[in-house]
Amino acid sequence: MLVLERAPQLRVAGAALTIQINAMQMLSALGLDGAVREAGEVIVSGRIDTHRGRSMATLALGEAAARLGQSSVAIHRAALSKILASALPERAIRFDAELVGFEDDGEGVQVRLASGEALRGSALIGADGIHSRVRAALLGEEAPRYAGYTCWRGISALPRPRGAGVVGQLWGPGIRFGFAPIGPEATYWFATQNAARGGEDGGDVRAELRERFEGFASPVAELLEATPVESILRNDIIDRPPASKWVRGRAALLGDAAHAMTPNMGQGACQAIEDAVALAEQLSAAASVEAGLLGYESARVERARRFVNRSWRTGAVVQSSNPLVCGMRNLRAGLSSDASLMAGMMWAWEVDAPQLRAS
Ligand SMILES: Cc1cc2nc3c(=O)[nH]c(=O)nc-3n(C[C@H](O)[C@H](O)[C@H](O)COP(=O)(O)OP(=O)(O)OC[C@H]3O[C@@H](n4cnc5c(N)ncnc54)[C@H](O)[C@@H]3O)c2cc1C
Known part of the structure; x- marks a missing residue:
């Protein structure tokens, strides 16, 4: 197996992400x-507040961890890539x-690199992200869909603002802030706001964020204050409507290339990890490469579709600026019992983990 990566080296910068129970x-x-638990922070509970700091919902995650044998973990992306x-x-x-093209001749796949070099293998797995070249070749060129909000992310030196393993979100109208400790010394945060596509920040992004999030309760200002300006990233939130075909012949899609979703459920990378394990399982059991790839596709397409759709719908509600929708959203969050919140997560977290270790 050969992984072709266009970047010159393993990612060392970037933000963080949560690896949830299903991916764990x-x-x-x-x-x-x-290794992931050790390099990150086990999430023990979460809380959703209004942007002014009134608590609407809290969720202790110990019971899910005990029932499913794993906990969700927040981890720096560089640490996860390294592991x-x-x-x-x-x-x-x-x-x-960098892959620039490929041909499937029925017996193998020939890949062309930007350097001009050609390589041959028995299959090509396009795990090349939301702007995937392999996807464009398999399914046609199509622009991603803009969700209507933009997102800033950063790593703050303020540790564990609400305690070890405690994550939080603060919801305002059309604007949201979330955070998760990623160890004893740093906290990952994200901040989303409804905006026209393609917006850019001026000179001092941190000062601009302080203004945008003025009136938000603690720990928003404190987290921003302790974040190095140069580490702050900004991306418009985009996804792709679900596709039902991820495979053609000996080429297949995986991760965002197959099912890019908005980050509202924190499941994009988790689903990529589920893909990778399902792919290994199907290829090792199938009589041919083509059959293994088709088995992978049918094992994964439906579940991934649910995440894409639910992430999109969740974003439409939690990011709404309509006062009526915000009122209903907050009321619903406030009335949710632990049991109903947990039930909402269980379908995502409950998966059969295959016994791959020995193979
Ligand atoms: C704001 C935000 C927050 C998120 N939070 C979470 C979270 O908490 N939990 C979670 O599970 N997910 C989260 N996600 C989603 C997650 O980031 C993605 O789903 C995940 O990174 C997808 O992984 P991937 O490997 O498919 O694609 P990518 O991470 O995009 O990786 C693709 C790789 O392919 C390389 N590449 C691209 N084109 C080529 C080429 N032609 N040749 C060679 N190499 C190429 C790229 O350099 C890159 O290394 C979040 C996303 C956003 C935007």
Whole structure:
């Protein structure tokens, strides 16, 4: 197996993400869950407040962890990439290797790199993100769909603002702030606001964010204050409507290339991890590469579709600026019992983790 990565090296900067229970179960099948827990922060509870700081819902996650045998973990992206890369054989990743085209001749796939080099393999897995070249070749060129809000992310030096493993979100009209400790020394945060597509920040993004989030309760200002300006990222939130075909012949899509979703459920990378494990399972059991890829597609398409659709719908509600929708949203959050919140997550978290370790 060869991983072709166009970047010159493994990611060292960037923000963080949550690896939820379902993906932790997959990582446990690969023997990597312990390393992820150690490098990140186990999430023990979450709270949703209004932007002024009135608590609307809290959720303790101990019961889910006890029932499912795993906890969700917040981790820096660079730390996760390092753990995943270190599980591969030496020289399995080739950096500075940008795929620019490929041909499937029925017996194998020939890949062309930007350098002009050609490589041959028995299958091509396009895990090349939301702007995937492999997807464009399989399904046609199509622009991603803009969700109507933009997102800033950063890593703050303010540790554990509400305690170890406690994550939080503060919801205002058309504007939201969320945070998760990623260890004893740093906290990941994200901030979303409804905006026209393609907006840009002026000189001092942190000062602009302080203004945008003025009136938000603690710990928003404190987290922003302790964030190095140069580490703040901004992305418009985009996804792709679900596709039912991810495979053609010996080429297949995986991760955002297959099912890019808005980040409202924090499941994009988790679903990519589920894809990878399902793909390995199906390929090792199938009589041919083509059959293995089709088995992977049918094992995964429907579940991924649910995440794309639910993430989109969740975003439409939590990011709404309509006072009526915001009122209903807050009322609903406030009336939710632990049991109903938990039930809403269980379908996402309950998965059968295959026994891959020995294979
Ligand atoms: C604001 C925000 C918050 C998020 N939070 C979470 C979260 O908490 N939990 C979660 O699970 N998910 C989260 N996600 C989603 C998550 O980031 C993505 O789903 C995940 O990164 C997808 O992984 P991927 O490997 O499919 O694609 P990518 O991460 O985009 O990786 C694609 C890789 O392919 C390489 N590449 C691209 N084109 C080529 C080419 N032609 N040749 C060679 N290499 C190429 C790129 O350099 C890159 O390394 C979030 C997303 C956003 C925007």
